[in-house]
Amino acid sequence: MKMNSSFLPIILLSLFLFLSFPSFSLSVRCNPKDKQVLLQIKKDLGNPYHLASWDPNTDCCYWYVVKCDRKTNRINALTVFQANISGQIPAAVGDLPYLEILQFHHITNLTGTIQPTIAKLTNLKQLRLSFTNLTGQIPEFLSQLKNLTLLELNYNQFTGTIPSSFSQLPNLLAIHLDRNKLTGQIPESFGKFKGGQIPELYLSHNSLTGPVPRSLGDLNFTRLDFSRNKLEGDVSFLFGKNKTIQDIDLSRNTLEFDISKLEFPESLTSLDLNHNKIYGRLPEGLKDLELQYLNVSYNRLCGEIPQGGKLQSFDVYSYLHNKCLCGSPLPDCK
Numbered sequence: 001m002k003m004n005s006s007f008l009p010i011i012l013l014s015l016f017l018f019l020s021f022p023s024f025s026l027s028v029r030c031n032p033k034d035k036q037v038l039l040q041i042k043k044d045l046g047n048p049y050h051l052a053s054w055d056p057n058t059d060c061c062y063w064y065v066v067k068c069d070r071k072t073n074r075i076n077a078l079t080v081f082q083a084n085i086s087g088q089i090p091a092a093v094g095d096l097p098y099l100e101i102l103q104f105h106h107i108t109n110l111t112g113t114i115q116p117t118i119a120k121l122t123n124l125k126q127l128r129l130s131f132t133n134l135t136g137q138i139p140e141f142l143s144q145l146k147n148l149t150l151l152e153l154n155y156n157q158f159t160g161t162i163p164s165s166f167s168q169l170p171n172l173l174a175i176h177l178d179r180n181k182l183t184g185q186i187p188e189s190f191g192k193f194k195g196g197q198i199p200e201l202y203l204s205h206n207s208l209t210g211p212v213p214r215s216l217g218d219l220n221f222t223r224l225d226f227s228r229n230k231l232e233g234d235v236s237f238l239f240g241k242n243k244t245i246q247d248i249d250l251s252r253n254t255l256e257f258d259i260s261k262l263e264f265p266e267s268l269t270s271l272d273l274n275h276n277k278i279y280g281r282l283p284e285g286l287k288d289l290e291l292q293y294l295n296v297s298y299n300r301l302c303g304e305i306p307q308g309g310k311l312q313s314f315d316v317y318s319y320l321h322n323k324c325l326c327g328s329p330l331p332d333c334k
């Protein structure tokens with residue numbers, strides 16, 4: 001029987017494919033487009049040792065620091081952590097359209113600005129570019145990534161102001177912009193987050209100035225860290241009986257207000273106000289709180305420390321360097 005000669009090229013092609021891609025089989029999950037993009041990323045990062053497992057002859061769903069979605073088999077996570085990688089975030093990261101988690105964490109030699117192609121990653125839920133040496137402004141376009149729940153850009157060299165449009169992100173649970181060189185004011189809009197959840201807000205160790213916007217008093221934050229900035233004025237509106245704040249650090253600013261009349265929510269467990277210009281007597285209401293941490297040192301407080309509750313479980317270092325604060329654990333009032 002003579003074989004139909006038109007089949008021959010197909011047979012030869014199949015044989016060629018089989019021989020040149022030994023791992024080619026029906027069970028390969030990796031999407032070829034994603035593989036191509038990942039190999040481009042590897043190349044752009046200078047073929048680092050960290051990505052040695054990214055071998056073009058193997059299934060990219062099983063490569064180091066990436067994950068494939070179970071249903072679509074598309075790359076949905078790229079999480080590079082503690083790698084000896086030098087250079088910038090490659091533009092190709094924007095060509096992984098199914099990405100939900102993008103992380104470059106603890107990479108000292110990662111430099112440059114936030115890669116603009118990240119704007120294309122509309123499915124992104126977590127963006128974590130932290131403990132890196134990124135510079136430039138924090139771009140406005142991040143507020144178009146409506147699925148973001150975590151925006152973590154801390155421990156970098158970012159300058160400029162905080163985009164006020166971040167308050168438009170409907171699903172945010174946390175904004176961590178601490179340990180940068182950010183300037184300007186905390187946006188007024190941060191008192192009007194669009195989402196169902198009020199995100200935790202970490203803005204510490206920057207150079208933020210001006211008063212904390214009053215609008216922030218309209219929200220029930222649970223965690224705020226504004227420490228080590230240049231914030232000034234009154235922040236009494238962050239407190240009140242009907243709030244749900246648990247943990248608040250306002251230390252090392254130039255806040256100036258009378259603490260005497262403040263009412264604290266029952267939820268408060270950690271209060272750090274050290275190094276400000278806060279004056280007045282410590283309110284009796286502090287005794288009613290289940291405080292685990294308190295620091296009011298280096299202010300201008302006066303009068304007797306309320307006696308009772310947890311207040312005497314803290315040592316003198318929680319109260320030192322005030323104008324005329326007295327009573328246990330400090331020396332008796334005269």
Ligand SMILES: *[C@@H]1O[C@H](CO)[C@@H](O)[C@H](O)[C@H]1NC(C)=O
Pocket residue numbers: 083084085086108109
């Ligand atoms: C970073 O770059 C410096 C200088 O090029 C190099 O000495 C160092 O080994 C690199 N990697 C890390 C992880 O520090």
Ligand SMILES: *[C@@H]1O[C@H](CO)[C@@H](O)[C@H](O)[C@H]1NC(C)=O
Pocket residue numbers: 084
């Ligand atoms: C990082 O990689 C560079 C070049 O590949 C190498 O010279 C250097 O020693 C590495 N640094 C560390 C801390 O591993």
Ligand SMILES: *[C@@H]1O[C@H](CO)[C@@H](O)[C@H](O)[C@H]1NC(C)=O
Pocket residue numbers: 107108109131132133155156
């Ligand atoms: C940024 O780079 C400097 C020196 O190049 C280094 O000392 C510093 O630790 C780096 N920052 C981070 C967060 O890795």
Ligand SMILES: *[C@@H]1O[C@H](CO)[C@@H](O)[C@H](O)[C@H]1NC(C)=O
Pocket residue numbers: 122123145146147
């Ligand atoms: C957010 O994710 C959902 C699925 O989790 C998706 O349907 C939706 O298109 C995404 N939103 C945007 C703005 O892309």
Ligand SMILES: *[C@@H]1O[C@H](CO)[C@@H](O)[C@H](O)[C@H]1NC(C)=O
Pocket residue numbers: 240241242
């Ligand atoms: C919270 O309490 C303040 C006064 O303590 C009051 O003005 C405000 O309306 C209250 N807000 C809510 C939402 O209960």
Ligand SMILES: *[C@@H]1O[C@H](CO)[C@@H](O)[C@H](O)[C@H]1NC(C)=O
Pocket residue numbers: 217218219220242243244
């Ligand atoms: C904060 O939450 C408490 C308890 O859920 C609620 O009573 C209060 O009205 C809320 N306050 C604001 C300002 O939303």
Ligand SMILES: *[C@@H]1O[C@H](CO)[C@@H](O)[C@H](O)[C@H]1NC(C)=O
Pocket residue numbers: 274275294295296297298315317318
């Ligand atoms: C309170 O803050 C001061 C000033 O930063 C510090 O010296 C002290 O150790 C702190 N106290 C506690 C209990 O952490």
